[in-house]
Amino acid sequence: MTDQKASNDLRVAIAGLGSIGSKIVTALDQGIEGLALSAVAVRDPAKHQAFLSGLRHRPQILPIDQLGDAADIVVECAPSSQLRAIVEPAVKRGRSAVVVSVGGLLDNFDLVDLARAKGGRILVPTGALIGLDAVNAAAVGTIHSVKMVTRKPIDGLRGAPFIVQNNIDIDNLREPLKLFEGSARDAAKGFPANVNVAVALSLAGIGPDRTQMQVWADPTVTRNVHRIEVEADSARFSMSIENIPSENPKTGMITALSVIALLRKQRATLCVGT
Ligand SMILES: NC(=O)C1=CN([C@@H]2O[C@H](COP(=O)(O)OP(=O)(O)OC[C@H]3O[C@@H](n4cnc5c(N)ncnc54)[C@H](OP(=O)(O)O)[C@@H]3O)[C@@H](O)[C@H]2O)C=CC1
Ligand SMILES: O=C([O-])CC(=O)C(=O)O
Structure with a gap:
């Protein structure tokens, strides 16, 4: 019975065992309906030995470009520089890449x-954001504008290329400073580890060139705060989320949970939300 069930499971592989990947691995190891953890890819296997040894079912450790051989769904949770190496071989084999x-x-x-x-x-996945279901629905009609404002504590922004290239001192700020205003596409270039959410929003809605965004360094907040306003022919809506940073201060805790929720939907009998 157990073997029969396991053979029907979708195999899931995780690339990257940082603040997001390790939570997803733990959730899969504890059990998600119809899914089985098959493999992981890490930069330095020795560093993750203790974590992997603590799992009930130890996955294979594979090079990132081989995950698609061992899985039906490959989840990318690594730096964006590794995205192509992870996703290309997987989709080439007809797999799904999260x-x-x-x-x-x-x-x-x-x-x-x-x-x-x-x-x-x-x-x-919706990731560290909110309301992509509503944006998807509005995009079936006509969306006139999407505006997003992100505020992050200093720790969550340190090292961003936009800050480094423009030689901006954020460490001695006493009040909020608007660092950037422009398109989601340009924001992603300047803040690659900070505004993935704006790109997800843009892909759900009116694209990375028309989605407008501001990025603020804010020493008065302790959470990653995202506020969004959408004006469409079907509705006008405002949404905001205040994310508690994970052990990686750039990454909100809810991001891993969003991926786990997406994985749960792959085989769930009852699916709620688009
Ligand atoms: N869509 C969204 O809403 C959000 C997306 N993100 C993005 O998600 C991604 C992951 O974030 P997070 O988990 O916080 O990042 P972390 O820095 O915590 O973890 C990244 C992981 O990738 C591993 N890694 C790095 N290079 C390689 C490689 N060549 N091969 C295999 N593994 C590698 C690292 O290995 P090691 O442990 O050895 O260093 C680490 O385990 C980032 O790109 C981040 O910007 C973040 C927040 C929200
Ligand atoms: O976690 C967050 O609040 C958002 C984030 O880092 C990202 O979009 O990359």
């Missing part, structure tokens, strides 16, 4: 065509 480094998709959009040609899929 992408969290969504900003990296903009420079690798041919992967969507590749997935289409090979019968693969690219799934973008």
